[in-house]
Amino acid sequence: MITRRLIEAPDGRGWIFLAIVLVAAVLVPLLHLLLPPSSPFHVSTSVMTLWGKYLCFALLALSLDLVWGYCGILSLGHGAFFALGGYAMGMYLMRQIGTRGVYAHPTLPDFMVFLNWKELPWFWYGFDWFPYALLMVVLVPGVLAFVFGWFAFRSRVTGVYLSIITQALTYALMLGFFRNNFGFGGNNGLTDFKDILGFNIQSSQTRAALFALSAVALALGYVVARMVVQSKAGKVLIAIRDAESRTRFLGYRVENYKTYVFTLSACMAGIAGALYVPQVGIINPSEFAPANSIEMVIWVAVGGRSTLVGAALGAVIVNFAKSTFTTGMLAPYWLFALGALFVLVTIFLPKGILGLMPQRAEPAGPNGSPANGRVAQPAE
Numbered sequence: 001m002i003t004r005r006l007i008e009a010p011d012g013r014g015w016i017f018l019a020i021v022l023v024a025a026v027l028v029p030l031l032h033l034l035l036p037p038s039s040p041f042h043v044s045t046s047v048m049t050l051w052g053k054y055l056c057f058a059l060l061a062l063s064l065d066l067v068w069g070y071c072g073i074l075s076l077g078h079g080a081f082f083a084l085g086g087y088a089m090g091m092y093l094m095r096q097i098g099t100r101g102v103y104a105h106p107t108l109p110d111f112m113v114f115l116n117w118k119e120l121p122w123f124w125y126g127f128d129w130f131p132y133a134l135l136m137v138v139l140v141p142g143v144l145a146f147v148f149g150w151f152a153f154r155s156r157v158t159g160v161y162l163s164i165i166t167q168a169l170t171y172a173l174m175l176g177f178f179r180n181n182f183g184f185g186g187n188n189g190l191t192d193f194k195d196i197l198g199f200n201i202q203s204s205q206t207r208a209a210l211f212a213l214s215a216v217a218l219a220l221g222y223v224v225a226r227m228v229v230q231s232k233a234g235k236v237l238i239a240i241r242d243a244e245s246r247t248r249f250l251g252y253r254v255e256n257y258k259t260y261v262f263t264l265s266a267c268m269a270g271i272a273g274a275l276y277v278p279q280v281g282i283i284n285p286s287e288f289a290p291a292n293s294i295e296m297v298i299w300v301a302v303g304g305r306s307t308l309v310g311a312a313l314g315a316v317i318v319n320f321a322k323s324t325f326t327t328g329m330l331a332p333y334w335l336f337a338l339g340a341l342f343v344l345v346t347i348f349l350p351k352g353i354l355g356l357m358p359q360r361a362e363p364a365g366p367n368g369s370p371a372n373g374r375v376a377q378p379a380e
Contacts, residue, residue, distance in 0.1 A: 013357075014226060017309045018219050021055075025215030029208035045204060048211050049279050050323065054316045055214040056276040059221045061299040061315035062308055063268035066225050068297070069306030070234065071261050072241035074159075076293045077166030078269050080173050081141035083287035085270025087177075088140055090190035090283040091124060092133035093201070097194050110192070111185045121183045130197060137274040138267045145266030149259035156255075158244070167290045174288030189284025196278055207279070214275045218312065221268050225308055228264065237261055298342045304352025314352060 028043050028051070035042040060082050067073040094109045103113040107120055126132040148169065152162060180186035199206045228234050236257050239247045248254045277283045286292075295318075303314020318338070326334045349355060 013309050013354075014222070017222065017312070021215050021219045021222075024051075025212045025219075028215075029212050032208050033204060045207055049207060052207075052211040052214045052279045053276060054319050055211070055218050056272045056279070057299070057315040057319050058312035059214075059218045059272040059275075060269050061296060061303070061311040062218070062221050062225055063265040063272065064296050065300045065305060065308055065311035066228065066268070067261055067265045068300060069308075069311065070229050070241060071237040071258060072244070073258060073262060074163045074297070075166045075262075075265075076163045076290065076297065077168075077170035078265070078296055079290070079293035080170035080288055081145060081266040081269035082273040082276070082292075083170075083173070083177075083283070083285075084141045084144065085137045085273030086277040086283040086287060087184060087190065087273075088127075088133055088136040088270070089274035089277045090193075091127040091136075091184075092130060093193040093196060093278060094190050095124070095128040096196070097192065100194055101192070109185070109190075111180075111188065112183075115180055123183065134274075137270050141266040141270035141273075142263050146259060146263045149255075149262040153255040153258040153262075167293065170288050170293055171290050174285050174290075177285040177288060185284070187285060189282055189286075190277075191282040191284075193278065193281060201278055201281075210275065210279050214279070217271055217275055221271070222308060222312070224264075224268075228261070229308070233257060233260070295338070298338065300352075301342060302345050302352055304354030307352065307354045310352045310354030313354060317353070 028048055031041055031043040032045070032048050037044070060078065063081075064075060064078050067075055097109065099106050101110045101113075103110050105113050108117060112120070127136070148166075152165060157165060176182050177184050177189075178187050184190065193201050195201050196206065199209075229237070236247065236252055239252075240254055240257060244254060273283075273287075296315075299315040299318050300311045301314070302318055303312065304310025318341075322334065322338075325331070325337065330337075345352060
């Protein structure tokens with residue numbers, strides 16, 4: 001059943017996407033580790049790290065497309081789940097520093113020693129154990145999303161009101177994490193990481209492994225999201241997006257389906273954040289900024305909403321353009337270009353970049369309708 005669901009991707013886009021990502025997971029680290037820097041095919045550490053960051057953003061965009069594209073929940077606070085997953089991983093990395101910090105304290109991170117903290121806060125306990133940190137990467141964003149969804153969706157908050165509340169959520173978290181007494185490093189955040197699982201975080205081998213893990217996580221995230229949208233629950237999610245009142249009238253517990261997909265999406269965003277932090281080497285409250293969450297919506301819109309593959313593609317394209325055009329004389333105009341891109345795509349490419357690609361037509365029956373009696377589904 002799982003294999004059949006994967007094969008049903010129109011035009012094979014899903015298979016092409018998975019093939020590209022998995023080939024990159026193997027090929028890029030090999031080109032980095034086996035070829036000398038003088039080779040034209042050598043992939044430098046900086047390039048590999050940059051594209052590893054893009055892969056994390058692609059997984060984040062995929063998680064947002066799951067709730068916005070397929071359930072109609074326009075979340076402007078997904079940056080909060082991404083940042084919480086990143087902080088959970090950052091806390092583990094900080095606990096691994098030990099006496100190698102500036103103040104050489106065996107237990108307290110440097111920022112706590114600087115602020116004259118006497119003991120480790122209770123919520124930092126357990127983060128010296130990697131499995132516990134991994135659990136928190138998924139659990140913290142997931143619990144927050146579940147609690148938020150439990151109250152918001154049962155109160156039937158929808159549309160722009162829900163979007164504003166999600167934006168207020170991430171803004172409140174940003175203000176809290178900026179405070180030094182919150183226990184997360186204040187505006188400086190968490191940084192100066194040394195190693196992960198005993199491996200030097202700056203070594204070429206570790207960087208290559210992190211890139212490969214990011215690519216594999218993106219591929220698995222796509223498979224999970226695709227299985228969700230092709231399941232019976234996925235059909236209900238699409239019905240909620242297109243006609244929520246009618247779906248509720250038919251007897252479906254709409255709030256349960258919304259809470260389910262919102263929680264799953266938050267867990268995926270948390271995993272993306274956890275993979276992002278060791279590659280960039282820092283996590284601070286700026287990741288909670290509402291502008292970041294709004295930019296994520298632009299990624300999905302540019303690539304193609306409700307396509308999954310398009311969301312990941314949009315994240316890579318927009319962030320590649322951001323890296324290219326935020327240096328030099330064009331840097332002051334990047335935000336204007338980003339806003340113009342969103343407007344132009346909304347007007348002229350409502351299906352995003354992926355909408356420009358041809359879709360496979362269903363075989364026609366005698367009366368011109370699809371032979372299997374089904375309406376063709378959006379490309380994935």
